[in-house]
Amino acid sequence: xxxxxxxxxxxxxxxxxxxxxxxxxxxxxxxxxxxxxxxxxxxxxxxxxxxxxxxxxxxxxxxxxxxxxxxxxxxxxxxxxxxxxxxxxxxxxxxxxxxxxxxxxxxxxxxxxxxxxxxxxxxxxxxxxxxxxxxxxxxxxxxxxxxxxxxxxxxxxxxxxxxxxxxxxxxxxxxxxxxxxxxxxxxxxxxxxxxxxxxxxxxxxxxxxxxxxxx
Amino acid sequence: xxxxxxxxxxxxxxxxxxxxxxxxxxxxxxxxxxxxxxxxxxxxxxxxxxxxxxxxxxxxxxxxxxxxxxxxxxxxxxxxxxxxxxxxxxxxxxxxxxxxxxxxxxxxxxxxxxxxxxxxxxxxxxxxxxxxxxxxxxxxxxxxxxxxxxxxxxxxxxxxxxxxxxxxxxxxxxxxxxxxxxxxxxxxxxxxxxxxxxxxxxxxxxxxxxxxxxx
Numbered sequence: 001x002x003x004x005x006x007x008x009x010x011x012x013x014x015x016x017x018x019x020x021x022x023x024x025x026x027x028x029x030x031x032x033x034x035x036x037x038x039x040x041x042x043x044x045x046x047x048x049x050x051x052x053x054x055x056x057x058x059x060x061x062x063x064x065x066x067x068x069x070x071x072x073x074x075x076x077x078x079x080x081x082x083x084x085x086x087x088x089x090x091x092x093x094x095x096x097x098x099x100x101x102x103x104x105x106x107x108x109x110x111x112x113x114x115x116x117x118x119x120x121x122x123x124x125x126x127x128x129x130x131x132x133x134x135x136x137x138x139x140x141x142x143x144x145x146x147x148x149x150x151x152x153x154x155x156x157x158x159x160x161x162x163x164x165x166x167x168x169x170x171x172x173x174x175x176x177x178x179x180x181x182x183x184x185x186x187x188x189x190x191x192x193x194x195x196x197x198x199x200x201x202x203x204x205x206x207x208x209x210x211x212x213x214x215x
Numbered sequence: 216x217x218x219x220x221x222x223x224x225x226x227x228x229x230x231x232x233x234x235x236x237x238x239x240x241x242x243x244x245x246x247x248x249x250x251x252x253x254x255x256x257x258x259x260x261x262x263x264x265x266x267x268x269x270x271x272x273x274x275x276x277x278x279x280x281x282x283x284x285x286x287x288x289x290x291x292x293x294x295x296x297x298x299x300x301x302x303x304x305x306x307x308x309x310x311x312x313x314x315x316x317x318x319x320x321x322x323x324x325x326x327x328x329x330x331x332x333x334x335x336x337x338x339x340x341x342x343x344x345x346x347x348x349x350x351x352x353x354x355x356x357x358x359x360x361x362x363x364x365x366x367x368x369x370x371x372x373x374x375x376x377x378x379x380x381x382x383x384x385x386x387x388x389x390x391x392x393x394x395x396x397x398x399x400x401x402x403x404x405x406x407x408x409x410x411x412x413x414x415x416x417x418x419x420x421x422x423x424x425x426x427x428x429x430x
Contacts, residue, residue, distance in 0.1 A: 013417070177233065187414075187418045194229075194323070196388055197321075198228075198229035198232070200388075201294065205293040
């Protein structure tokens, strides 16, 4: 498979997969790129172009076969298997992440949690045992973990990311309020609701009717 | 002010502001676009272009004055004032959001919470009183709220967004796992850690060294 695929395309695929799963659940078997685009605020041309990186789906004027395209996207994205996750930092935010019920049904299992607070070490949250961060390297050497979640304070977030990368982790979900860096070959995604709100207050300051330009 | 500013530019400004705030806290007074770019994984040219929408900052070869640029960005983004937030849906996720300590220090105050569960109505989370969703319209008619957070189940997320928009809300932070739609003049941002993880498993399935193309 050619891998000259823009990151923005990869980032849209899970959104397509989610919409197709909802259509499949509703018993729909065919969907047009127009209908899918309207549901997702994406142009039909964008959908067709994004999917064209991965082969030919659907026929002109016939739409996409929902189960077929969904299965293909799940295979491309690796959603057809389970992924093993560890989390570093189980303060208030980290605890909420561990207790959040939304990961497991999507194939992401939180296997273990790490913290530097000795009062937390040895206790459990939602059946996930909390270990000391000093054990992270030896744990990662012995245990297959695919994705690391970082929910430590900002001042120690980069070193936490570095430790995960050192332990062989190639995908990191970062909740800490910093732009953390990873070497080539490692993916990172940032989850930051404060930044999201701050990008909306720009528009709130301006008269109603002022809208963003989408490039 | 001209408003032909791409949404992606607006979305980057809070990241710049956060980095400048950290530099200011560290006592730095000048930063080059090179140094800022390296810290944020953005090219210096991108930073200069983004800022050029809002005027002239810094001089060639002299770098940016950190406090001046930070103050200007805070003013552009509206971070120099407080914003009033309500949340609809205080199940497990919503409760974690209300209890999360990261909004208040950044100027976002959760004023009120709404749910349809009569057992929750009348109770409080972190001093925020929970009201019945049936009261949402009358509440919004009487109370200034700037931003609505949606953390209801996916099947009722679009109608919740519609209710907030009907009540005059122009900025929505959506945690529900759907692509919710808003009319022109209303901003929406989606927070979805599952989608973020799903976009990384694409790379995990492939050999180490395969990297994304950034357009």
